[in-house]
Amino acid sequence: MNIKNTTSIFVDCHVFDSGFQGTRTYIQGLYSELIIKRDLHFFLVSSNPDNLASIFGNHSNVTYLKYKYENKYLRLLIDIPQIIKKHKIDFAHFQYTVSPFKRCRYIVTTHDILFINFPEYFSFFSKIINTFLYKQSAKWSEIRLTVSEFSKQKIHQHFGFSNYEITPNAIDNVFFEDYDKVLIKNEVAQKFSLKKYIIYVSRWEPRKNHQMVLKAFLDLELYKEYELLFLGNDTLSNPQYNEIFSQVDSEIKKKIFTLKNTDFNTMLLLLRGADASVYPSMAEGFGIPPLESVAAKIPTICSDKTAMSDFSFFEDYYFDPHNQIDFNDKLQKILKENLGTDFKIMAQKIKEKYSWKKSVEIVYRLIKQNQ
Structure with missing residues (x-):
């Protein structure tokens, strides 16, 4: 396949380096199905690309890459911008938080903003920092996704964005x-x-x-x-x-x-x-x-x-x-x-x-x- 004739999609898959959670299920379900689209080429990136390959399989339109840094902020500030530039990425898909160095169009999935409505379950610091990061990430993104009507309503209420599209989780x-x-x-x-x-x-x-x-x-x-x-x-x-x-x-x-x-x-x-x-x-x-x-x-x-x-x-x-x-x-x-x-x-x-x-x-x- 000639990658230059396709739309390239970077996918931040760092959640596959830890235990099961909703964001991991979401990425796995979405991209296991999306890689069928042969006019798209996917760059799936984590600290363990072999693990990703065992999950998604070998496909001509999928490239697995490895992060240099496991630290979240070094990944967002250094790793990801370098990967996007090197591979001439068209779209980058993030969960919640995007890289501040924008070198392509962004897709962000804001699964929830529970820390605003249920502050008793979250630290004060995490609420402050996540409110800023999630809202700013939405501002920088051309495509905004969430997973439920509940989350869409709360995002509109607290962040003011009404153009979120709902892409619900599904079951394997x-x-x-x-x-x-x-x-x-x-x-x-x-x-x-x-x-x-x-x-x-x-x-x-x-x-x-x-x-x-x-x-x-x-x-x-x-x-x-x-x-x-x-x-x-x-x-x-x-x-x-x-x-x-x-x-x-x-x-x-x-x-x-x-x-x-x-x-x-x-x-x-x-x-x-x-x-x-x-x-x-x-x-x-x-x-x-x-x-x-x-x-x-x-x-x-x-x-x-x-x-x-x-x-x-x-x-x-x-x-x-x-x-x-x-x-x-x-x-x-x-x-x-x-x-x-x-x-x-x-x-x-x-x-x-x-x-x-x-x-x-x-x-x-x-x-x-x-x-």
Whole structure:
């Protein structure tokens, strides 16, 4: 392929150098689909390009590059401008924050500005710096994207930009695939010594509300029959959870597992092996994990706040993340009742509503319009 006859797209993929999070899922889903467009050439860049290649595969219109610096600011100030200049990039796609040295047209995805509406979950310094960086990044960008109607409204309210396009997250087809539950459970038991368990897939931050799950596990004495699995990396310390956990009986602690730095296949295996999945987050710009667990036919309950209020198909499986009794009742419901049919119907609704192909067509149209 003659790269000069194509539109070149730089994609900042530094999030692939750490654990699972929404921005990583977003980039992976969007660009796994967008690389089908052969009139575009992609430069995917991280500190571990071999890892990127294992995820996206080898394609004639994809070039993998390595950052010199792992530090965020050195990457934005030095690495990225040099790469854009060297490879004559036409568009550069960033998540939240762009490089201040503008040498091509910019695409920015502002997933959320939760630190403005929920300052109690963020440091004062991060709120001040991110408010400036996110707003300035939007000003410098020709194409502005976000992932939910909730985020679009909040960006308009606080930043004044009304021309954001919504490119929702979607769910990878692998989550919808059929699997043998018995075989999966046997594999999980052999590898992780987990038999009957409740799973919460999320990185650790106070707004993620891990303590609600722990309280339910203790109050309902679920440890007599189940184990509890938290799957996700540390981002911010959660003092409330730590305080409760420190007082838990040592025998009960043996029923509580925390796994970090897992790969995608391990995450999928553990999700499929779960008896129930919960998502009690108090604030999200989108909220992918509950959709993934429903797609995998796992009985799931989900917070009804912020962007997750768009997931109307949850209906009876919604709960208020500030109401422990509501959460406990809903958790007992999915553990006690046979709800397989309900979640199969919900999975189909998710598949119909959230599609990477739809989001890709929006991005592709905007690139063509801004050439």
